[in-house]
Amino acid sequence: MCWSLRFCWAFLAVYGADYIMNPNNRNGLSRLFYNPTARSLFFQALILGLLLYFVMTIVGNVMTNLNQRGISTGFGFLSQPAGFGISQTLIEYNETFTFGRTFFVGLLNTLLVSFLGVIAATFLGVVVGISRISPNWLLRKISMVYVEILRNIPLLLQIFFWYYVVLQTLPRPRDSLSFGESIFINIRGVFVPKPVPDAGFSFYIALLVAAVVAVVALTIWAKRRMRDTGQQFPVFWTSIAILFGTAVIGFFITGRPIMLDYPELRGLNFRGGITILPELIALWFALTIYTSTYIGEIVRSGIESVSHGQTEACRALGLNEGHRMKLVILPQAMRVMIPPMTSQYLNLTKNSSLATAIGYPDLVSVFAGTTLNQTGQAIEIISMTMLVYLTISLLVSAFMNWFNRRVALVER
Amino acid sequence: MSEFVPKPARPAPITEIGAIGWARKNLFSSIPNTVITLLTAYVLWSVLVPFLGWAFVNADWVGSSRADCTSGGACWVFISVRFNLFMYGFYPEDSYWRPNLAFILLIGFLIWLSIPRIPFKKLGAILALTVYPVLAYVLLYGGFGLEVIPTHRWGGLMLTLVLALIGIVVAIPIGVVLALGRRSEMPVIRMVCVIFIEFWRGVPLITILFMASVMLPLFFVGGTDADKLMRALIGIVMFQSAYMAEVVRGGLQALSKGQFEGADALGLSYWQKMFLVVLPQAMKIMIPGIVNTLISLFKDTSLIVIIGLLDILGMVRQALADPAWLGYPAEGYLFVAFMFWIFCFSMSRYSIYLENKLNTGHKR
Amino acid sequence: MTQETGNIITLKNVNKWYGEFHVLKDINLDVKMGEKIVICGPSGSGKSTMIRCINHLEEHQEGDIIVDGVILNNDLKNIGQIRKEVGMVFQHFNLFPHLTVLQNCTLAPIWVKKMPQKEAEKIAMKFLERVKIPDQANKFPGQLSGGQQQRVAIARSLCMNPRVMLFDEPTSALDPEMIKEVLDVMVELAGEGMTMLCVTHEMGFAKKVADRVIFMDAGQIIEENDPESFFNNPQSERTKLFLSQVLGH
């Protein structure tokens, strides 16, 4: 196969592209043509010209088409009232707000589900990755099956499955699953109490800030002490105790500065509290699980990329298993893991646009969907939407380049 | 001076070998490990048993309407009744032989090209890339005496396969050109290619499909009624060729510098160097990457549901909305999942097999 | 316990299997304080396995291994104790590539011995001077030659102030001109009275510093003797054959 293919390539190469550039049959004009610099300039100019022509044609066609259909161009529509409602808004919004506002509402919803997804997928992915190399055979096999099944099924299908199959088994609002009469789960979503600040809230916040400052100070102090005397201090657990303790004790000292607005069943649905939409849950679960299979593989290969010799050296030096992980294996595995991990985060963010399939009000669904349908400004809206994702991608790859340059191992 | 006779090896202690040794080492090597084993086994048991009961033991397999689903388990009748729709969409029933034949030919070519022992690979590759596409087009679409079947009647798994295959076959050459352009010494060419690649890679496929379905018609004079499938395909190919370009770039980078320098030293021109020396070698390295791209493409084709094309997922969703069959989403979605899984999983195995073969080949 | 025998390491009837494969067969070995032992033998004879059992990088299944009075079993405390007393140098150095030479040397003293950083650095510099590369302290391992890396690895082990040093073919991954610089360091170390167990095929080194040479084959110790008798008057046919192959060319 190799030889025959090579023959084809040869045929193409020799008789195709090189024919006109053959130095044996040159004349005066083609001598200039044969000059490498001139040739390269000419070629680039040609490509640029063609491209320009192509773009101009398209722009011209678009203009004609838009004129014919009587669609106006420009971004004026952004300041017109939207006139439709959105089921989840992180900033204030109702029908009277503008189309420009819908853009931000959608963008924030995209960022919300991406953020939740990144956090959960990282956590789950690390668990999966570690299970993949666990000494326990059963765990190893199960995590392998998990990865092999879930990453070979399209994400969209998984979203549908969560939304139309799993969440549909939840009860109607009237028969909600209730946890302590404050959290309710039913087919319309999850309803949780909403914290509302009360008197003394700022004092409580000040206390929490103080606790964070204390933890930072403690960390610095412990580091210094370790450097000077060698004594170690359980910073992690102490910090948790401080933060948690302050949060709980401070709450009562400051006279319970947070009220809870409990959800209540009124008529057919719950009112008050915070509603977590079933669309958000389905999307979040599917994104998390799908991405966790990829992150799991990244974690696994990251840890495996650190040679076994490193582990042996640690053991021979008497480092315990925790220190071995923290000081030797993870710092090395991280360098390998972070670039593909970031691109998974990016994928997750882009994949969150599948929200539109189940009606979670993300950027694509609200802006490139509803807003586009209402205004018909296809060019402007699609470009703005794409620009958002492009910006995120470029920011992330800029970070990645910076990171790679920073952590590259020094080699000879 | 004594002759050295090694002591006979003794069998290992019973706790080290056989089933006991294996279990001790892999399942019960420490207390936490034992706890994990028992916990996982319990969870596995409590998930798997009800599921298998639902999907197989208590399931209904034969029948013609929902009245035949009585046993309380899965109602696979829903699938079997509409199986043809899920496979072919609204393709006319008396013409099923046409996609079938195209598919069988495809399988034939794939076997020919992917199993190393079968000879005449060259002929196979040429036929697969020249004759087959024309033949498949005529078979599926019509012409030359065959009844024309417009693309809006295509659907189901058939459509999924058509999209994935055309997508990958068209994306490869574009990807090669883009990758070469990205490495070009001419700044304008390089810039154009980089912008093109990074643009398509930076946006979600769904926005590209939206673009293809609402923006693309505006690009052509009066061409507003361009085929819907065609528009989706253009979007998919653009998207896919950008990813393909990165696969090709990876392949080119994996080649040692010596290959480029060696070709330069022989006085080969740029095109001779690329087509005679570089690409034939890089192609080999790239095949696993290409298969992986094909897998993502295959999964991504499901997105065309969102712009209203009816691939296998779309057909199933349509069937689920049928009032006569309400209430079987689990069966429907599991069926689609299984179909996608079969294709993607076998492709990923093949790609792993290729990678291993490649690795051993390089070590030698 | 150690007092009665005067041995720092004792192996009693040690047996080890890899699955079905019997790697170590009834190994008995006593190492006295300050003794230098060279272990040689054909590839696959179990030399590495034996010395790796001594600091429990490998687990043995039968018999006892006692290091400085501490018996090696699955007790994590004992293992930690023994690893503090026993330093090991590997064939492929196994330096930590993400840490500088100095950090490689101070890592274990700081985290295992809980030593203040200043003190750990002072000790590390002392040993880096001993292995003659104090000027490389702030470089990364990837920037050093093989011989330099192996000397860093030796310094790293010495920083834990071990009572015994294990060497597993420390020079066999090195180019000839680098072998000498590593062997010189090892000879110097031997001169200072360190207890050493060294798997190596450097017969010159064995003749020069070894108190005892041990020859292994097929998982057994076949012969042990002082270097003089070992090289000039081997007891077994197998040893003779091996020596003729190693020294022959």
Ligand SMILES: Nc1ncnc2c1ncn2[C@@H]1O[C@H](COP(=O)(O)OP(=O)(O)OP(=O)(O)O)[C@@H](O)[C@H]1O
């Ligand atoms: N992890 C393992 N699993 C199974 N068998 C092993 C393992 N490690 C070593 N062996 C086998 O045990 C035997 C002894 O290995 P060992 O590494 O101790 O030999 P060696 O004497 O150090 O040889 P060399 O001079 O090549 O380093 C060899 O036959 C080897 O194949």
Ligand SMILES: [Mg+2]
């Ligand atoms: Mg060895």
